[in-house]
């Protein structure tokens with residue numbers, strides 16, 4: 001089966017581990033287990049004593065009860081039995097398509113977003129229609145355009161909220177309007193919600209699974225809870241037929257998730273308020289840092305994110321984003337992601353949720369690179 005190269009992941013795989021200033025990362029600064037024990041007040045010795053006594057079986061095939069309970073607490077209407085654990089949100093998105101999509105199915109996906117949402121259905125020979133998110137609309141979908149694309153019998157609409165890479169946030173009101181469009185077309189509505197809860201303002205961030213019977217929420221422990229190393233995610237949906245299909249397909253590719261991962265995730269979700277507080281404090285303080293830098297640096301501009309961990313930052317040099325980012329990496333050590341990984345020319349995605357020091361040093365390195373380009377007299381073009 002042919003599939004388009006996953007541009008952002010290929011880029012990250014190539015440079016991530018050797019990066020001097022990694023400001024391409026999208027997770028909120030990952031925690032060590034020791035940091036987590038301290039944050040949650042868990043007795044480390046007791047934990048290991050208990051865990052080391054357990055046999056390493058397949059564990060709970062449909063998910064460890066305390067993990068499922070923790071996940072359900074992130075929603076209004078989702079109960080433990082509505083959740084399917086997966087191998088990260090990447091595994092969850094893939095699993096949704098693997099379980100539901102057939103050749104010829106009409107799928108609508110926003111762009112820019114995480115490439116899985118359009119390239120996987122395309123690889124299953126679905127008829128993929130793109131709904132472009134435009135900067136002049138604050139990267140929010142044009143609902144008239146969505147209505148036009150969502151003809152009867154559309155199989156699925158794929159969105160991502162908050163959005164990677166732009167940091168745009170759809171309100172509950174907008175999500176309800178999208179639900180009405182999906183309902184009219186009879187379509188499933190998949191929402192990749194890995195950055196949900198990472199808002200700049202307090203307040204409840206709606207999930208599609210609470211708003212729509214055929215809504216499918218995908219999320220994970222990676223971003224909000226800073227535990228990408230668990231490789232644990234989930235699909236949440238109230239549709240019982242869907243759940244059966246997810247479980248049946250899961251027997252072929254997963255069987256169960258790791259019992260260590262689910263145990264740690266269950267504990268993390270028991271202490272979710274503390275992790276959330278840490279994550280929100282980081283994304284809020286760091287976005288201020290980024291915003292100050294944007295204001296000071298004349299060659300860059302952006303639409304300030306409302307949520308999530310990433311910003312799409314445009315530069316005005318007449319240079320492709322791959323060339324810009326590769327040269328910057330080689331000459332200064334600053335590592336960001338080329339906008340062309342998201343089909344957004346003349347831009348770079350900056351992940352601002354890591355350590356504040358790395359963000360500051362990384363942005364200074366970007367500024368040093370901009371000074372180099374100025375000195376070289378690279379022509380400037382404003383979009």
Ligand SMILES: Cc1ncc(COP(=O)(O)O)c(C=O)c1O
Nearest residue numbers: 026088089090114164194220222
């Ligand atoms: C929107 C989006 N979905 C899914 C993923 C994959 O996350 P996970 O680590 O849970 O597999 C990412 C990772 O960058 C992402 O940005």
